Amino acid sequence: MKKTLFLLIAIFTFLQVNAQTSIFNNLLQKHVSDTGTVDYKSFKADALKLDAYIGYLEKTSPDNSWSENKQKAFWINAYNAYTIKLILENYPLKSITDIKQKGKTAWKIPFVKVGGEVYTLDYIEHEILRKKLFDPKIHVGVNCASGSCPKLGNKAFTEQNVDEELTQLMKDFVNDSTRNKLSKKKVQISSIFDWFKEDFTKSGSVIDYLNTYSDIEINSKAKISYLKYDWSLNGK
Template sequence: MKKIIIAIVTILTLSQVNAQTSVFNDLLQKYVSNEGVVDYTSFKADEAKLDTFISYLQKTTPSSSWSDNKKKAFWINAYNAYTIKLILKNYPLKSILDIKEKGKTAWKIPFVNVGGKTYTLDHIEHEILRKTLFDPKIHVGVNCASGSCPKLGNMAFTESNVEAELTKLMKAFVNDTNRNKLSTKKVQISSIFDWFKEDFTKNGSVVDYLNKYADTEISPKARISYLKYDWSLNGK
């Protein structure tokens, strides 16, 4: 009997996760273009639906029984949903850098409520995703709502799609000539590869990492420089 009850609870929990993720997915499909440009004006008019997803996050604590992919998908979705919420709260604005509360930047404001606990965006990215669910591809999953960021994907992450979608986003990012300029002997790349170099060089050099996704074969001796970061809002 106990096993049956556990099975029923598991099925109901999974059903709720899928249903709520579907709400977020629908919003992203509706208001984020294939290029990652967000229609914040229209999104603002539909903010109540985003609040429905955020309400789910507030009541949900990832279980230790969840797979790493399920946890990864959950926390990336949480990061992105709350980032969008913060932008909408302060909209219109030119840059996420314009957001300050009590002297704290957007990433250090304790406003993210997940499972009844309060976090900052920085805590989710650095302490949860980078430390406990390490994967360099999370850097194209979490979105900083800015021009030079890897594009915001117009789909919600799930346990079953997170690996494939992060790979797809990383490949698109590396080969995006607006964000990285690659050639055999010289590369001008996003500052993300400099800021988080330790993540991208766990198993080789930055060039080794780039070559896993680049359409252009880069020489190990290629000259590397980093592009200036565009912090303008990723909106229409």
């Protein structure tokens, strides 16, 4: 009897998570282009649907019974959904850096409600994703709504697709000449690789990491410089 009850609860949870995630997925498909450009104006018209997904996040608590991939997908989706919500609440604007509340930047405002707790975007990124669910590819999953940020994917992450989607997003990011300029002997790369160097160098150098995804083979002694970050909104 207990096994049957546990199985039914697991099935119900699976169906609920997938149903709610599909709401966010449909919104991304509708309002985000394949290149990651967001139509915030049209997204704002669907704010109630986004709020329905946010409502699910507010009452859902990921726990250790969830697989690492399921937790990772959930928290990246939460980060991105709340970032979009914050932009919509302040739209129109030129940059996410224009958002301030009581002297706090967008990333330090305690407004992210998940499972009855309140978080900041920074806490989700640095304390949950980077520490507890570490994967350098997280940096192309969470989106800072800015021009130099890796593109916002137009698919919601799931337990089943998170590894594949993050890998593709990292390949797209590394080989995007507007965000990283690569050649055999010299690379001009995103400041993300500088700010979070420790994440990308746990198994080798930054060049080693780039070569995992790069379409060209970069010399191990290539000269490295970092590009100025564009904080303008990633909108139409």
